[in-house]
Amino acid sequence: MASAFPDALMGADRPVIMELKPRSANGEDLFRGRSPAEIVARYEAVGAPCLSVVTGRWFGGDADLLAEVVTCTGLPVLQKDFITKEGQLRAARDLGASAVLLTAALLPRAALARLAERALALGLTPFIEVASPAEVEALPSGEGCVVAVNNRDIRNRERGDADLDRSHRLLPSVRLTGTPCPVSASGIDDARAAAGLLSAGYAGLLVGTHLLRAGHLESWCEELDQLRRTTPAPRPGG
Numbered sequence: 001m002a003s004a005f006p007d008a009l010m011g012a013d014r015p016v017i018m019e020l021k022p023r024s025a026n027g028e029d030l031f032r033g034r035s036p037a038e039i040v041a042r043y044e045a046v047g048a049p050c051l052s053v054v055t056g057r058w059f060g061g062d063a064d065l066l067a068e069v070v071t072c073t074g075l076p077v078l079q080k081d082f083i084t085k086e087g088q089l090r091a092a093r094d095l096g097a098s099a100v101l102l103t104a105a106l107l108p109r110a111a112l113a114r115l116a117e118r119a120l121a122l123g124l125t126p127f128i129e130v131a132s133p134a135e136v137e138a139l140p141s142g143e144g145c146v147v148a149v150n151n152r153d154i155r156n157r158e159r160g161d162a163d164l165d166r167s168h169r170l171l172p173s174v175r176l177t178g179t180p181c182p183v184s185a186s187g188i189d190d191a192r193a194a195a196g197l198l199s200a201g202y203a204g205l206l207v208g209t210h211l212l213r214a215g216h217l218e219s220w221c222e223e224l225d226q227l228r229r230t231t232p233a234p235r236p237g238g
């Protein structure tokens, strides 16, 4: 079902896509001897609604990691990789992914539209990532898609600082794409900033490095919940 991933995220009490990524952009080992199954079990224990698996080689991932994660969870899984060809969409579906990353910075407009359409036809949710107003403007309709604002820059392999204000600035135009599920991705560590993004109107957050580093996954989640209870809810359309 093409909507399993956004439905799980939008129906969650704590709408955080929790990521498995073997290495950070700077080469830091993020698994630290833990197996993918152990990490998935930790994420499931704190109620993750869906997962992201980085199969891109810059971050130490591969297709085997995705296959392994899919065998140990029933949660919808996003494949994060540099997807540029239709064959990669079929491979993602065959491995059991529910959603696939399409990076606007890497794909010409027509190719992005074609891949999004093909993904939907294969029962996959396009998870379209943008990082600038021009990329948002060039998007095909966001209907049926997750549109995610990347707070870092994939063109420098995500090595620079994250700019969470980018998510705040781009949210109104992301909404205009028609996506039912705007997401803020990358560089989110502070629970207060995370709560602020959800309060601003994001339907979900994608967090990898901080959760993988955290000895305190449960307390980060609890702090986020607590802050959300005391942070104003988004105004309709605001």
Ligand SMILES: O=C(O)c1ccccc1NCC(=O)[C@H](O)[C@H](O)COP(=O)(O)O
Residues within 6 Å of the ligand: 019, 021, 054, 055, 056, 059, 080, 081, 082, 101, 103, 129, 150, 154, 158, 185, 186, 187, 188, 206, 207, 208, 209, 210
């Ligand atoms: O953004 C991309 O184009 C990309 C392509 C292939 C693999 C990874 C890619 N981006 C990296 C990420 O998606 C981050 O791991 C994710 O947003 C989580 O960020 P963080 O919480 O800072 O680890």
